Structure formats: C-alpha cells, structure tokens
Amino acid sequence: MNFNSFLMLLLLVFPLFAQEKVSLQLKWHHQFQFAGYYAAVEQGYYKDEGLEVTLKDRNPALNNIEQVLNGASQYGIGDSVLLVYLAQKKPIVIVAPIFQHSPNVLITLKSSGIDSPYGLIGKRIALYPNDADGLPLLAMLYESGVTKEGFSRLKTHFNIDDLTAKKVDATHGYATNEPYTLREKGFETNVIYPQSFGVDFYGDMLFTTQDELTHHPKRVEAMKRATIKGWEYAIAHKEEMIHLIQSKYHGTQTIDKLRFEADGIIAAIAPSSYPIGTFNQGRFDYIQKMLERHGLVNSRLSLNQQIYRDASGLRQKVLEYISLDGIVYYVNPMTLKK
Numbered sequence: 001m002n003f004n005s006f007l008m009l010l011l012l013v014f015p016l017f018a019q020e021k022v023s024l025q026l027k028w029h030h031q032f033q034f035a036g037y038y039a040a041v042e043q044g045y046y047k048d049e050g051l052e053v054t055l056k057d058r059n060p061a062l063n064n065i066e067q068v069l070n071g072a073s074q075y076g077i078g079d080s081v082l083l084v085y086l087a088q089k090k091p092i093v094i095v096a097p098i099f100q101h102s103p104n105v106l107i108t109l110k111s112s113g114i115d116s117p118y119g120l121i122g123k124r125i126a127l128y129p130n131d132a133d134g135l136p137l138l139a140m141l142y143e144s145g146v147t148k149e150g151f152s153r154l155k156t157h158f159n160i161d162d163l164t165a166k167k168v169d170a171t172h173g174y175a176t177n178e179p180y181t182l183r184e185k186g187f188e189t190n191v192i193y194p195q196s197f198g199v200d201f202y203g204d205m206l207f208t209t210q211d212e213l214t215h216h217p218k219r220v221e222a223m224k225r226a227t228i229k230g231w232e233y234a235i236a237h238k239e240e241m242i243h244l245i246q247s248k249y250h251g252t253q254t255i256d257k258l259r260f261e262a263d264g265i266i267a268a269i270a271p272s273s274y275p276i277g278t279f280n281q282g283r284f285d286y287i288q289k290m291l292e293r294h295g296l297v298n299s300r301l302s303l304n305q306q307i308y309r310d311a312s313g314l315r316q317k318v319l320e321y322i323s324l325d326g327i328v329y330y331v332n333p334m335t336l337k338k
Contacts, residue, residue, distance in 0.1 A: 020051055021051075022075060022223070023055075023072075024053055024074075027078065027079075030250065032262040032265050033261070035231075035241040035265070036235075037055055039230040039237070045227075045229045049226045065092075074212050079204055080201040083297065092208075092210070093208050093306055094205050094307050096277035099204040101203055103174045105137075105173060108170045110190055122151060124151070125151050125153055126168040127153055127172050128155070136199055137172055139194065142293065143198055160182060164185065175268075224308065231276050242258040
C-alpha cells in the first residue's frame, strides 16, 4: 500500500473513532453532588460511549435550565422544577432521575424546640425567592396545614446568620450542606425533611431537549448509560472521589465537609433501595398533583414524550410501583407471570 492509499484509508477510518463533543451544565459549583459525572469522565465511561463531555460549573447569575434550552449545553441537571417547565410546554426530556429524594430541607435551631412543620405555624420561615427552587418545602407546608394556618414568609437569598441571630425561626437549605456549616459554628440543629411528612419529590435529574433526542437518540442513550455507570463508581469509591473533587475540580470544601455531603447525597440517591436512574410513573403523577394544588401546573401533563425510554421502548427501570392508601409498594415485574 502506497502512502496516498494509506492516507486515504486513515481519513476514512478516523471519523469512526472521533468523539462527539457535548457539554453538561451543572446545577451548582463543583462538589460531591456531581461526583457521578466526574467519575464518568475520569473513568472513561463517556469516552467509551464515543462522547467527549465538558462539565460546566454553575454561574448563579444564569438560569441553568434555560442554558440547556437555549443550546449553550446539550445536557443539564434539574430537580422536580422540570415538571413546571414541561407544564409551560418547554421542550425538555428527562433522561434519568438520579436522586430519588430531594435534599431540600427546612432547618431550625435545636434550642427552638421546633422539629416538625407543625411547629412552624405563625413562625418566621426563610424560603427561596423563587418558589420553583423550593417546591418540596412549599408542598410540605401546604400538606401539613401550615400554609392554611399561616406563617410569616421571608424570601431571602440564603444567609445562615439569619437563623443563628434568630431573625428567622426556620430557613431553607440542603441536608448535605447547611447542617454541617451550623455544626461547625457550634449550633445544634433540627433538620425537617419533607419526605418524613409525606412529600417525597425527586432531587437531581439528568435532562436534555427534544431537539437532542430527535437528532441524536443514540447519544442520549449513551449519555444515560455512562452517567449511571459513573454514579455506581462514585458511590463505590466515595473517598477517592472526595479527594479528586478537592484536587482536580478545585473544590473549596474541606475533606470532612465533602464526606458529610457524600453521605447525604448517597442517601438521596438511595442505591440500596432503587437502581440508579429509576423512573416511576406513579411518582411523577403524585408530584404533579401536588404542583397542581399549588397552582404551579395548570393542567395534567402527558409525559409520554418528556420521559426518555431506552432503545427497547421499555421504561427506564424494571421496578413498577403501586400506591395503596398513600403507601407506595413496588414489585419486580420479572417475578410476575405474564
């Protein structure tokens, strides 16, 4: 084979090995919350799928959901607020729920004696300025009767000193973050989890756009597959990922703080109870009904086109759930007779 023939062959073969470049817009700054995506990059899971993925740090001045919708990134991370966007007819596709539970919580000082939403009637509560950022918290207050009985709402950008100075009786936060910060400041806290009071929303979910799914369906499938592998690795190698975040991703948190966050994130993913990426139609229906009661969703959503199904057309995971008297049970359909 002469040189020209070899060069021609090389040019024909090279594109087969070219990596497709995409970017993933993170929901916040680098921390263990995104450890699975770091693992998918570092362990070569994205590369094995033919993807070159750039992870973009969050700019708080910009709407991270809109950054995906406007094409600045092909993929993003959002929580149950994605249902609000879907109700507004935004072309979003939920690829995989990663956090089975939302880390959004209300925090009080232990000295206040307030350890449930029922103790917040008539109290001062600092909530997110944007309702969409604190959907589980608003739903919990509504479902527990606090909204009806009344409370004093303060819309604030988070300032932990408002709680320690007793300017507010409760404040919003992440179970993986603020309780640790307060503990380091010498304050004991009560953490009020919405899921403990009947409000169990999804946390972080990988999402993309209808355009991406229409034009690159195999890429969406590859992105999902590699991301789930990344999270499986991150959970199994927690300490390794903690040191990676601090060294390579310039994490500003201490090792001890990252360990605290990691434990909380893994609890939110609940890998011992659900395969990572589990989607449940009944769960989405339940969340949607709550959003309807809050006036955030005006009509029933058809999620047939908004929830990604894999190439076989099956739902994202094998678990199927039923709800009886408000209690959710699940069965593995593989054990059922056809």
